[in-house]
Amino acid sequence: MSDCFINGIASISAQPTTDPNTFLDEIIHYQESIFKAHDPNYKEYIKPAAMRRMSKSVKMGVTASSIALNNSGVEIPDAIITGTGMGCKQDSEKFLENILHNDEQFLTPTLFIQSTHNTVGGQIALGLGCKAYNVTYVQGSASFESSVMDAKLMLSEEPEKNILVGGIDEVAKNSTMLHKLDGQIKADPIDVINLLKSNTPGTVTSEGSTFMVLGANKVERSIAKIVDIETISRGGIEDVSIAITSLIARHNMKIDDLDAVVLGNNGDINFDLYYKNLQNSVFSETEQLCYKHLTGDYPVASGFGFWLGCKIFETNNAPDILKVNDITAKKYENILLYNQYLGKNHSIVLLQRC
Amino acid sequence: MNKGIAITGMGIISSIGNTVEENLTALKTVSPGISRIQMLKTRHSEEIMVGEIKKTNNDLEKELGLDPLHSFSRTALIGTIAAKEALENANITDVNKYRTGFVSGTSVGGMDTTEKYYLDYTETEEHRRYIQAQHAGYTTQSISDYLGINGYVSTISTACSSAANAIMLGARMIQAGKIDRMIVGGTDALSKFTINGFGTLMILSDSECTPFDDDRKGLNLGEAAAFLVLESDAVVEKENKKVVGRVAGWANANDAYHQTASSSDGEGAYLAMKKALKVAGMTPVNIDYVNAHGTATPNNDLSEGVAMTRIFGEEDTPLFSSTKAFTGHTLAAAGSVEAVYSLLSLRENLIFPNLNFKTKMKEFSLVPQTELVSKEMKTILSNSFGFGGNCSTLIFTK
Numbered sequence: 001m002s003d004c005f006i007n008g009i010a011s012i013s014a015q016p017t018t019d020p021n022t023f024l025d026e027i028i029h030y031q032e033s034i035f036k037a038h039d040p041n042y043k044e045y046i047k048p049a050a051m052r053r054m055s056k057s058v059k060m061g062v063t064a065s066s067i068a069l070n071n072s073g074v075e076i077p078d079a080i081i082t083g084t085g086m087g088c089k090q091d092s093e094k095f096l097e098n099i100l101h102n103d104e105q106f107l108t109p110t111l112f113i114q115s116t117h118n119t120v121g122g123q124i125a126l127g128l129g130c131k132a133y134n135v136t137y138v139q140g141s142a143s144f145e146s147s148v149m150d151a152k153l154m155l156s157e158e159p160e161k162n163i164l165v166g167g168i169d170e171v172a173k174n175s176t177m178l179h180k181l182d183g184q185i186k187a188d189p190i191d192v193i194n195l196l197k198s199n200t201p202g203t204v205t206s207e208g209s210t211f212m213v214l215g216a217n218k219v220e221r222s223i224a225k226i227v228d229i230e231t232i233s234r235g236g237i238e239d240v241s242i243a244i245t246s247l248i249a250r251h252n253m254k255i256d257d258l259d260a261v262v263l264g265n266n267g268d269i270n271f272d273l274y275y276k277n278l279q280n281s282v283f284s285e286t287e288q289l290c291y292k293h294l295t296g297d298y299p300v301a302s303g304f305g306f307w308l309g310c311k312i313f314e315t316n317n318a319p320d321i322l323k324v325n326d327i328t329a330k331k332y333e334n335i336l337l338y339n340q341y342l343g344k345n346h347s348i349v350l351l352q353r354c
Numbered sequence: 355m356n357k358g359i360a361i362t363g364m365g366i367i368s369s370i371g372n373t374v375e376e377n378l379t380a381l382k383t384v385s386p387g388i389s390r391i392q393m394l395k396t397r398h399s400e401e402i403m404v405g406e407i408k409k410t411n412n413d414l415e416k417e418l419g420l421d422p423l424h425s426f427s428r429t430a431l432i433g434t435i436a437a438k439e440a441l442e443n444a445n446i447t448d449v450n451k452y453r454t455g456f457v458s459g460t461s462v463g464g465m466d467t468t469e470k471y472y473l474d475y476t477e478t479e480e481h482r483r484y485i486q487a488q489h490a491g492y493t494t495q496s497i498s499d500y501l502g503i504n505g506y507v508s509t510i511s512t513a514c515s516s517a518a519n520a521i522m523l524g525a526r527m528i529q530a531g532k533i534d535r536m537i538v539g540g541t542d543a544l545s546k547f548t549i550n551g552f553g554t555l556m557i558l559s560d561s562e563c564t565p566f567d568d569d570r571k572g573l574n575l576g577e578a579a580a581f582l583v584l585e586s587d588a589v590v591e592k593e594n595k596k597v598v599g600r601v602a603g604w605a606n607a608n609d610a611y612h613q614t615a616s617s618s619d620g621e622g623a624y625l626a627m628k629k630a631l632k633v634a635g636m637t638p639v640n641i642d643y644v645n646a647h648g649t650a651t652p653n654n655d656l657s658e659g660v661a662m663t664r665i666f667g668e669e670d671t672p673l674f675s676s677t678k679a680f681t682g683h684t685l686a687a688a689g690s691v692e693a694v695y696s697l698l699s700l701r702e703n704l705i706f707p708n709l710n711f712k713t714k715m716k717e718f719s720l721v722p723q724t725e726l727v728s729k730e731m732k733t734i735l736s737n738s739f740g741f742g743g744n745c746s747t748l749i750f751t752k
Contacts, residue, residue, distance in 0.1 A: 097472075122744070232504065
């Protein structure tokens with residue numbers, strides 16, 4: 001069984017997270033329940049002619065993947081694996097609305113071509129001229145983790161590979177609004193920084209992209225080792241607790257060996273119970289960190305947790321804005337990530353410092 | 355040679371039948387399922403031919419015994435029917451007896467319900483349960499929840515190669531010992547979204563499609579779901595399971611040529627076939643028959659044909675056919691639909707014909723198998739290609 005190391009990582013989110021020299025030093029406060037990504041200067045990464053045709057997802061994905069590849073020193077990866085919960089929603093929505101409003105007439109192919117879930121993976125391959133393995137996972141809040149699991153499996157089969165893995169999700173005007181109608185997003189405007197104390201149903205949403213370059217060998221640039229990763233489609237509060245404990249035990253570790261846990265609390269009073277239970281039991285003596293009051297929640301938001309873990313290892317510091325209890329770890333060697341959405345698509349990830 | 359991963363069950367619903375045996379009967383009696391569209395309202399109904407399952411959503415939900423307030427899209431309904439048959443076919447009663455996972459391929463997920471209700475969500479509260487149901491992962495979980503599979507569940511969406519990639523993932527996970535049993539395949543229902551999408555690309559045929567014919571005009575869309583049960587040899591041995599066939603080779607490559615078109619030298623397809631042979635530990639002469647992707651678009655059949663001549667040699671290409679003229683192009687499900695057909699070919703020693711072929715293509719001398727023919731076969735190669743340059747190949751053995 002080969003190891004799996006993160007040899008480069010980049011994240012675009014609602015916060016300024018692409019400058020390698022800062023770590024959440026400056027925080028943007030949002031006052032609405034749907035907000036956009038903080039855009040890096042895409043022109044630095046994409047030629048203007050190509051950019052004109054790109055949707056937001058493609059721009060974010062191409063840019064984040066380009067930074068991650070650059071960080072890792074890998075030029076052309078040996079596989080491209082992407083995850084997205086909702087795909088290229090903006091183009092899908094426009095194509096759908098054109099169909100419905102114009103009674104299936106006067107349609108053009110561009111929106112349809114760019115609407116498929118694998119558009120970003122395909123565009124990255126095209127841009128790099130990369131003919132290798134290329135797959136897209138679409139499994140709600142476990143989309144990013146599904147991609148990482150495939151990459152980890154591939155490294156066990158072919159350890160010489162460098163694998164580009166990433167997640168992308170974008171906000172689309174009307175389809176995102178629909179999530180207000182069905183209660184996934186909070187109805188009223190909210191000071192997002194206070195999200196975790198909202199005590200109301202629903203969450204807030206945004207968009208972003210995290211990409212990593214994974215390899216089986218530890219190299220100088222290696223930031224973290226992905227020791228283990230698991231997804232659970234459906235499970236109760238107790239099932240999650242058991243799954244976490246047994247994952248830790250599989251690696252001959254105890255909960256005490258975890259220096260920090262990064263949790264996906266999203267301020268939804270009905271489903272934060274999954275986290276609260278762990279916070280008050282197994283993790284009561286562990287430093288607890290949350291981030292969705294900065295980034296919002298969207299299917300691949302959990303990719304941001306990987307980025308956080310790597311940043312914490314790199315800087316040996318967890319910014320105060322992330323802390324939700326009074327415990328501060330003495331060192332950061334092992335970090336556990338746990339995330340779920342509406343009680344489904346749970347993911348558990350164990351990261352270890354390199 | 356790679357011994358491969360055991361396939362112990364299969365299930366399918368398509369325009370030529372509601373079960374595996376019904377599909378076999380239609381293939382054997384050469385009864386294609388291409389017709390005008392009836393179940394779905396579209397202004398293009400008189401312009402296109404499709405492979406449509408002639409059952410209403412109401413029929414399907416009754417068969418499954420669903421609560422009337424369910425949130426299954428048509429994609430989820432047909433997916434559940436096929437996955438349920440696959441489990442029954444594999445004689446699995448306790449799905450959680452072993453570590454069992456579920457991976458489905460779909461292109462548009464629950465778009466069929468979204469396009470029905472999108473404009474009235476603000477008005478009609480009772481339809482809002484379908485808002486989440488648009489998402490591909492939700493479709494998959496509707497099926498896995500119905501089957502009671504709660505652990506590893508995922509969805510692959512690589513357009514028309516999705517199900518082939520799902521089968522590949524299942525085989526790899528079992529081979530690596532990550533899991534004991536995987537239910538893998540794909541499902542896609544017809545939707546206005548795809549009909550109009552392919553319509554704008556001008557690749558829909560107004561008559562029955564003619565794969566690999568020089569005068570081919572485009573594809574017929576179809577709807578279908580098909581799933582295979584893959585099990586580890588340890589489970590097969592312990593349960594004394596009957597093995598339907600094995601998946602022995604798999605590969606995925608990217609054409610990296612254009613977002614929707616395939617390259618004229620078929621590079622992606624060539625790489626996928628080449629690597630699948632390598633994984634299987636085989637050479638081209640081991641392949642007895644190719645179940646081609648053969649969508650009948652000018653672009654696909656040329657690209658795939660060229661790739662086959664590169665792999666096998668123009669004179670030495672084995673018997674091949676596309677079964678798309680039976681079912682239509684069932685998009686994300688195509689890879690698993692054709693996996694079921696390949697397994698039936700191996701079981702029955704029959705090659706199912708490439709219908710509607712008249713004229714050999716100018717670019718090469720390849721001619722598909724146009725009659726139902728009996729042939730002793732050990733190994734079948736099956737191709738699936740999709741938008742985004744995605745090319746996948748699977749190799750099945752007896």
